[in-house]
Amino acid sequence: TNGGPVLGAGYAFGREDGFRGRLAYDVGLGRSGRWLGQLAFETDFTRRVSLAPLVMLGTDAALLRPSVGVGLGVPVALRPDLGVSGRLRLDVKWTGLGLAADVDVHATPKLGATFAVLAEVGL
Numbered sequence: 001t002n003g004g005p006v007l008g009a010g011y012a013f014g015r016e017d018g019f020r021g022r023l024a025y026d027v028g029l030g031r032s033g034r035w036l037g038q039l040a041f042e043t044d045f046t047r048r049v050s051l052a053p054l055v056m057l058g059t060d061a062a063l064l065r066p067s068v069g070v071g072l073g074v075p076v077a078l079r080p081d082l083g084v085s086g087r088l089r090l091d092v093k094w095t096g097l098g099l100a101a102d103v104d105v106h107a108t109p110k111l112g113a114t115f116a117v118l119a120e121v122g123l
Contacts, residue, residue, distance in 0.1 A: 003027045010118030018044050020116055034058055049079040066094040083107055
């Protein structure tokens with residue numbers, strides 16, 4: 001079935017680089033099984049906190065081949081400063097395990113763009 005909890009950990013590269021954690025929940029959208037919605041809580045465990053809604057389109061998952069997806073999201077920074085960003089996500093998942101790469105473009109010139117790579121586990 002589509003959906004369920006997701007736990008992610010990884011590293012962000014850019015002006016605000018460092019370790020990141022993600023706790024999210026996926027929900028299947030439509031009957032095809034190819035569309036997913038996700039709401040994620042993300043933090044660096046020291047000062048950054050954000051909520052990130054995302055919509056993804058992926059290939060059908062199969063036991064012997066990975067599912068590949070692309071998504072668009074709008075991360076909303078809650079701490080240290082309130083702000084909205086744009087996100088492009090590329091991911092590969094295989095039987096509950098996956099790798100995701102996010103490219104965030106921030107609305108403030110101070111932050112610019114960041115690139116994050118996360119390892120994810122779907123439960």
